Amino acid sequence: MPISPNQGSTGGGTVVTITGVNLSGATAVTFGTKPGTITANTPTFITVISPSGSGTVNVTVTTPGGTSNPLAFYYVGAPFKATLSSSSGPEAGGNTVTIAGTGLSTATSVAFGANSATPTVVSDSVISVVVPAGATGSVGVTVTTVGGSNNGLSYTYVTAPTATSTTPDAGPTSGGTAVTVTGNGLTTTQSVTVGGTVAPFAVISDTEVSLVTPPGTAGAADVVLTTTGGSATLIGGFTYTAGPGI
Numbered sequence: 001m002p003i004s005p006n007q008g009s010t011g012g013g014t015v016v017t018i019t020g021v022n023l024s025g026a027t028a029v030t031f032g033t034k035p036g037t038i039t040a041n042t043p044t045f046i047t048v049i050s051p052s053g054s055g056t057v058n059v060t061v062t063t064p065g066g067t068s069n070p071l072a073f074y075y076v077g078a079p080f081k082a083t084l085s086s087s088s089g090p091e092a093g094g095n096t097v098t099i100a101g102t103g104l105s106t107a108t109s110v111a112f113g114a115n116s117a118t119p120t121v122v123s124d125s126v127i128s129v130v131v132p133a134g135a136t137g138s139v140g141v142t143v144t145t146v147g148g149s150n151n152g153l154s155y156t157y158v159t160a161p162t163a164t165s166t167t168p169d170a171g172p173t174s175g176g177t178a179v180t181v182t183g184n185g186l187t188t189t190q191s192v193t194v195g196g197t198v199a200p201f202a203v204i205s206d207t208e209v210s211l212v213t214p215p216g217t218a219g220a221a222d223v224v225l226t227t228t229g230g231s232a233t234l235i236g237g238f239t240y241t242a243g244p245g246i
Contacts, residue, residue: 015039015048015050016036018047024043031053032057035051036051054075058073076145078147078149080102081104089229091133093133099127099141100126106145109144111142112134117132136157139157141153160232163234165182165237166238172243173242175215177213179213181223193222211223218240218241
């Protein structure tokens, strides 16, 4: 007489189906010492809502013909989330975050606000999930498991950056030119490259970043700013000029 699912929340409320024979006229389905709520009953199956409980309990069915053999049902506690590996990311999503806590082995979904994704279970204490797309701003992160749901962490969607100009836009191949990049969404800038080479930088405001050009090759070079919200590229945004030779 199989039981499906064979585990559920300690708070009860799990819809369980028990299959077998001679089940019609069931008068009780007991989880340990507590009765469940029967919602459907035929000769071959019973649907019942589990009561609250804890640990492992025996489930039995009582009909006018007697009481069945016991089946094991496992109560699972609600999950606990301790940390997010990253608390922010781009509106487009696509980045992977790791959630650490306890009771995560039966995780079936992770919601970022109104948008959900299916996690990968690493262990009872670690799951990873690819963040779905979302709107700019902070949202709650909810993990749902067999034991219930938990929402105690937040995640911030960050607007994708834009870069519109560089001042000055040219300098010597030896590098060392102080340049201001103007744009939007630059507050969380994490790196800047000029012609593919990393440049030292400082965030001035959400609309300005200053950098010092590294040495480069004569000609136009792309300027790329990478932020929590993504990357912005000024194609040919800085031109390296060769010095005179004699």
